[in-house]
Amino acid sequence: MNDPAQRPERRFPRASWLMLGWLTAVWVMLWGDLTAANVIAGFVIALVVTTVLPLPRVPFAGRIRPWGIVRLLAAFLRDLLIASVQIAATTVAGRRPKGAVVRVRLRSHSDLVLTLTSGFVSLVPGSIVVETHRLDGTMYVHVFDVDRHGGVEAAQRTVLEQEQRVLRAVGSADQLADAGMAPAGTGEGERR
Template sequence: MSLHPRRTGWRFQWVTIVWLTIVWVLLWGDITWGNLVTGVLLGVLVTAGLRMTPVDFRGRVHPVALLVLLGRFALDLVRASFEVSAVALRPRYTPRGAVICVQLRSHSDLYLTMTAELVSLVPGSIIVEAHRLTGRLYVHVLDVETSGGVEQARQNVLDQEARLLRAIGSDEELADAGLHRGRRAREVAAR
């Protein structure tokens, strides 16, 4: 399945136009006919004028794995917020930052981008560079010591990618990445 606007036609673009109109009205903070019409016109202009590259998505949403992804992401947000606060409030402490290279298992631009976004949203880490041809992320870690070391920081990124693939990836994409879905699948693979 492709999410490319040219292949899905106006049935996909009208959703984008409505969404852009809503964002436009929210930015102005006032629901008026002028804002609505301007939002619709800008939405049509953006969707017609700015063609996006095709996104190849063959997976589907797996509700339990999605809940695991979201729950663990929320936990990471809270934990990392406390760690960054502790580093900031520690007197005369200089954090030992590092830029680490993480080779992702998936070769999809979609999963590379989504993994990079999830990692960047957690305080204390930010993506410095994403190299789509090699599937590598270069991640700046605020303090290697509070992150558990370089290898632990690298493993955290790989774990985030694995949770994402299990949440929305297809079985074929999981197999290509060397992963399995759920406990039962791991038991079968171990035999």
């Protein structure tokens, strides 16, 4: 194991200063009191947690596209508003929702795209990712009211549209091609 490429990385701290700062801020917000003791304790805990339980490195082979990120966030905010109104209306009307677990096979094979898509889908009220299969890119999503959503096919289409927005925001040209989408800026639609 004399090859430097095979040796594990040994640096301290293992997490970035931005991550340590974020974790410290979360600690202070959880306590609800900005004191020197809370800041120091939060920083020490963040340092210990990221050193003892480091997150694996996620390779990023994509490309950041500002316009794609704007479209992703705008669509997310729209979905958030619409879903909140629909759930409130269902609750106020006293109607019993018809929940369902929907299986969706994603087009991308990137761990980052799977994670981001899962996060955005779960953050919208009325849908939660209950399971993912990394190797085949399958996601199981619980939908609060499948009838109001337009049926199983509409729920699947919603998840695939979210994946497409994530790919258009941070995917590489190869990832877009693998997912059957034309590279951004070509004016072409989906190939499949």
